[in-house]
Amino acid sequence: MNSFSLTQSLEFEEGGEIQNTHQLEIAGEEHAIEEEKAFSERRVSSVRDGGSDKDLEVGTDAQQTDEEEQTAELHDPNIVGWEGDEDPANPMNWSATMKWTMTGIVSLITFIVPLASSMFAPGVTQVTEEFHVSNTMLEELVVSIYILGLAFGPLLLAPLSEVYGRWVIYTVSNIFYTVMTIACAVSSDMSMLIVWRFLAGCAGSSPLAIGAGTIADLFPIHQRGLALSFYALGPIVGPGIGPVVGGFLAEAKGWRWIFWLLTIMSGAITVAQIAFMKETYAVTLLARKTKRLQKSTGNLQLRSKLDSGIPAREILIRAIIRPAKLTLLSPISILLSITAAFIYGILYLLLTTFPLVFEAQYGFSIGISGLTYIGLAVGNTAGLFIFSMTSDRYVSRRAAQGKLKPEDRLFPYFLVAGPLIAGGLFWYGWTAQAKTLWIAPIVGSALVGLGNMLFFMPVMGYLVDAFTVYAASAVAANTVLRSVGGALLPLAAESMYASLNYGWGNSLLAFLTLAFSPALIALYLYGERIRLRYPVKV
Incomplete structure (x- = not known):
């Protein structure tokens, strides 16, 4: 072993x-x-x-x-410490019903937050007309600024969870997210809407920052793949489903009702989270147990087995700087973060330009153009199903053979993810430019969605499995750069399509995607050697 x-x-x-x-x-x-x-x-x-x-x-x-x-x-x-191996206070020993209830709540939060990133996209044209905005850069920015908020939020929320626990971070951030979404609904000009969208992204990033940690609190490694599949459903599938709902809602009720619907959903899930979720972070749980025993026994010498003796302020400072160190010093973290930023940027470039493509090329209405996102959603769902049905089985088999290593989370997905995304981009771009039957570019986008899921799901599992003590920071570093890519790359979409049209524009993205593929395959083959040769002390 x-x-x-x-x-x-x-x-x-x-x-x-x-x-x-x-x-x-x-x-x-x-x-x-x-x-x-x-x-x-x-x-x-x-x-x-x-x-x-x-x-x-x-x-x-x-x-x-x-x-x-x-x-x-x-x-x-x-x-x-815990009262033996079967201590019911230990989250690892909670019932399956409790574990999956909490996983479901976290997954729903993680679904709603990315859903909001793209649900608003079909209504942007209504916003620009109402606020008399003709700057196309602002049109793209009002959608992508939300993703930038998702990038910065985890830098603070993840460290705070290590000091104060998970539950309080979920609660406070969910409440603020609901309030910020209401503010978006009542915005009176474009600048106000952009600011509130950014703050909503920051407040809503808590599940992206600490959701993987919550799952690690509850599930052992051989059960974690399925739980991570549900958790990752939101960030990958949500952006594909959002425009379908947002398109018809904007057409029927106007763009403000998109935010009112998000407010209703986020408010309901916040109530469920407060009512049914419990603290899962063992450091916090044992610290609370220690304080109760100190109070009941009067013995102030009692200390938690997981108490490092480090002051809370020092823990917070270390946790804040750790993602930056991993981003700069770990070759694995650097490679996965840059790749994730580019691929996530492609996803949001497609999300923000689908209305442009299908309204301009095929004459679709706002509502019907929202349906064109179904291709991405179908591809994402297929990728999720493939990963959840195969990853844990393969990991369990490798563990039984005594050969398990973190890189096993990447096989065989990294062999096909890049080519699938590239092939989908070629298909989507050239069929859209040729104005072939509308289903053709949608099929191409489905391939992109499939490749996206077969990239992001293994990355999530790999970061949790490979970085052990630094997994939360590695996930945070990846989330930050990924979200920056999702926010900034779409800003280049209009000028790229204006210069290269849809065919060569998407082909350029496809060629760049293929350029990352050899590095991803090398990571699977030599990742363990790289991790041991370049450890990061933070």
Whole structure:
């Protein structure tokens, strides 16, 4: 069994005392790098038990010392941990109903927020007419500025969740998101709408920032793929479904009703989140348990097993700078973030230009042009189904063989994702330019959607599995650059199509997509070697 599979299996067999990536961050950040390097050099028969700040040493003497520390910790009456492997307070031991209820709520929040990014797109022409705006750059900006908000929000919300827990971050951000959406609905000019859209994106980014962490709190690695599939449904499928609803709603009731509908949905899910979700972050749960015991027993020497002794302010500062360090210093994080930014940018370029293409080329109305997004939605759904039905099975089989490594999340999806996206872009662009039957470019967009899902789903699983203690920061770094790409690339759409038309314009994007493919395949083949050679200490 290699380092990854041994570490992960022991991590969850120990009753979940260190059950997710964020807990390991608190328990001993620098230790994780040393642990992974030591395991890669030789196999050892013992790993540290949850929460120790001591670096793992290889050798008999080190094993004995480690075991002695574990034994002393187990018998230390002042250490507060879980009450055995089956402790019902441990989120890993919650019922399947509770776990999937919470996963469903997080997934719904994660669906509504990206839905809002594109649902507004078909109504932009109504906004420009009402506010007498003729600047086409502002038309594209009022849609994409929301994505920019989604980029910046996680930089603050993810670190705050490591200090105050998950539940409070979900609650506060959901309430603010609902308020900001109301503000969008009552905006009186374009500048006001742009500002409120940006703030709504910032407030609504909490599930993108900490949703993967919540799933890691609840599910062991061999169950995580299916849960991540539901969680990732929103960011990938939501932007494809949004315009379908938004197009008909804008045509029937006007663009403001798009935001009123979003307000109703976000308000309802906020109530459900407050009522039915519970705190899942073990560091916060054990800290609360420690305080209760201190109060009831009067013993102020009690301390949580996951308490690193680091002040909250220091934890917050470290967590804030960590995504930036990973973005700049980790080759894997850099490659995946840049690729995700480009592919997400392509997705939103298509989302913002579908009305232009189908209204100009095919004479569709606002409502009917919204239906053209169904191709993306169908492709995304197919990709989600393929990943959820195959990923966990393959990972479980590799684990049974003792060969599991994080890169197994990428196979075989990275072999086909790039060519699928590129092929879909070629198909979409040239059929739209030739004004062939309207279904032809929609089929091309479905291929783009399929490729998108087979890229983003493995990336999400890989970042959670590969970066262990730094997974939340890796996801945050990826989310930031991905959202920046989604916000900025669409701004070049009009000038690109004006110069190259739809055929060569989309072909340019397809060629650039293919240029990333060899690097993604190399990541699958050599990712483990790169991770061990370039560890990042933050």
